Amino acid sequence: MTVPASHQDLLTRPLFGHLATTRPDGTPQVNPMWFSWDGTALRFTGTTTRYKYRNITGNPAVAVSVNDPEQPYRYLEVRGVVTSIEPDPDGTFFLSLAERYGFAMDGPPADVADRIVYVVEPRATSSQ
Amino acid sequence: MTVPASHQDLLTRPLFGHLATTRPDGTPQVNPMWFSWDGTALRFTGTTTRYKYRNITGNPAVAVSVNDPEQPYRYLEVRGVVTSIEPDPDGTFFLSLAERYGFAMDGPPADVADRIVYVVEPRATSSQ
Secondary structure (H helix, E strand, C coil), X not given: CCCCHHHCHHHHCCCXXXXXXXXXXXXXXXXXXXXXXXXXXXXXXXXCCCHHHHHHHHCCEEEEEEEECCEEEEEEEEEEEEEEEEECCCCHHHHHHHHHCCCCCCCCCCCHHHEEEEEEEEEEEEEC | CCXXXXXXXXXXXXXXXXXXXXCCCCCEEEEEECCEECCCCEEEEEECCCXXXXXXXXXXXXXXXXXXXXXXXXXXXXXXXXXXXXXXXXXXXXHHHHHHCCXXXXXXXXCHHHEXXXXXXXXXXXXX
């Protein structure tokens, strides 16, 4: 699965991804999230105490929408699957995202013990 | 269902709403959309030939995420239901959205005959 080269910048720039998941009742949930992209997978930080964790462990299909703040009609949607959920007990991944987004932190967040990483493999994209 | 007064501006300003719907296979789809808000319902323009129409007629539960370009951690999620789908054969609603978003149009869009309006009634919100 390849992301079109024309829209890769929307994943490499520190933009917010609006991450859609599915709630246990089958209805969608969506909110802006930090993410990283290594050319193969998207990664998001979360905690095991949030609704999103309940949603994703129930249904690993997700979709992400990113648009370009300078050209808002330009966007990329990535549909994919959370193929693994990795622990982040030291907040290493969280802090790497904070740095990517220029968000000053004195150290790991208060909820670091519950921190996890969602690894999302793309399955399809749409873009404009 | 009320939207918190603290975040109503995210619906009245001409921002993009990342609209999540559910595909027939149960996986989510999400992309940025124009919308309007009259204090009671959100309205989106669409056409009967798009995947979104197929998704919504199959499952009317939707969710919308809007964040503040000036303060990107400030966001509003509205979860709701498409309670009606209205024809827009003259493109009147489409053109009102184009005007709201400052998008210059010479007249109705080419696909005006297929244009419809999704009326979304909020059922729950989350915000930060």
